[in-house]
Amino acid sequence: MSMAETRAYGRSGPIAGPGVGRHLLIVDDDDRIRELLKEYLSREGYRVTGAAHAAAAKRMMELIEFDLVVLDVMMPGESGLDLTSWVRAKAETSKTPVLLLTARGDPEDRIEGLSRGADDYMSKPFEPRELVLRIEAILRRTGGKPIGPREIKLGTAVFDMERLELIRDGAPQRLTEAEAQLLKTLALHAHAPVERMSLSPDTADITGRAVDVQVTRLRRKLEADPKNPRYLQTVRGVGYMLAPD
Template identity: 85%
Template sequence: MSDARFGRSGPIAGPGVGRHLLIVDDDDRIRELLKEYLAREGYRVTGAAHASAARRLLELIEFDLVVLDIMMPGEDGLSLTGWVRSKARLSNTPVLLLTARGEPTDRIRGLEQGADDYMSKPFDPRELALRIDAILRRAGVKPVAPREIRLGPVMFDMERLELTREGAPLRLTEAEAQLLKTLALNAHAPVERMALSPDKADITGRAVDVQVTRLRRKLEVDPKNPRYLQTVRGVGYMLAPDS
């Protein structure tokens, strides 16, 4: 796979802004390269190394599209595609199969299982990004998220990144504001803990836990028994606003 464009510096406002992708591939290098490249195209990207991890994420989080490797240890991508199509909530989630298999019969099997598109390895990430964009355009316009959300007496403006309580401003650090915005854009759906971490070196997620604790002091009446910023055991955190 060519990765020449991965050296580009800084995020861009690409076609994926507001879209959340799930990358399922047991090859760590490919998974991380795709996460980095697609993030630079504006997508929010979560990775899974095998089908069982992908199932857990798909049951908890609403994704706009799944990029799925076929040849994985354990359950393969064809079986997982069939499972996705069998679930009412996921039946319309687009699936792009990505695999080393290039035989026509394999492509036909993938499409028969309900895949929306198919790419063979090796591939150019630019073509993959274009195909993802085309699939999402065919799938329709993503509903526009509300600009503001209400958490009891607290309001959060997602465009201005401003938090107020009954009209009075509450100070947010940049990290707190970005974390709260990510949770707000995925309101009522659990967000993977490490997906909330801007620091890739923080492999424990401890920095996220610290930011969540600080945010709860600003959002909750009783931070030790949170109503709005909830912990989802084994996954991460979820924001449950009133509106």
């Protein structure tokens, strides 16, 4: 990967983000770009799901309500433009914001994307911070779901999602960075199952075992009975769910 690509897709290190906790769908046939976008946007607080082509994206959108969809225009088979038209034609997804990404920056291409119903259009390569700002601007315009409270209560424990601090029975609990980020992601989607693999920032961990280890440790810090968790629950076949008071 070139230095330009490194800068364009945020590999130089995490950039502090708003932690808005929206659920984004990234659709790109390039595995490398898709995973880089997932990694960067996850650091910014977003819950991110990826799809390698339009058919997979359609299946996901028929099952899950996304806050915004980021589409690559140039994909084999059905293009991002065609998928945008499909999103706008379906009643269930017609109001879902769409941001198009493409290596083609001709004015005609931008006009075509916007005429199909896209909310915005970005040309590759781009600065990752600009992508986040564009996403935030779209969500503001389209009236995204409200952000939850700063703190959540879990029995005798309180988790501060801004400071990433966990207090139980008046005593601070030490959290690793990975544990804190996992708990924050679950807290932002409280009472809703979160896919196990989407909780793992390490794309090399295809088994998800690292997430399971972190969940086990968090339960020891949260639960009165870690073997019979009340707050950090397992959702079989999906992943985990946080159920605060």
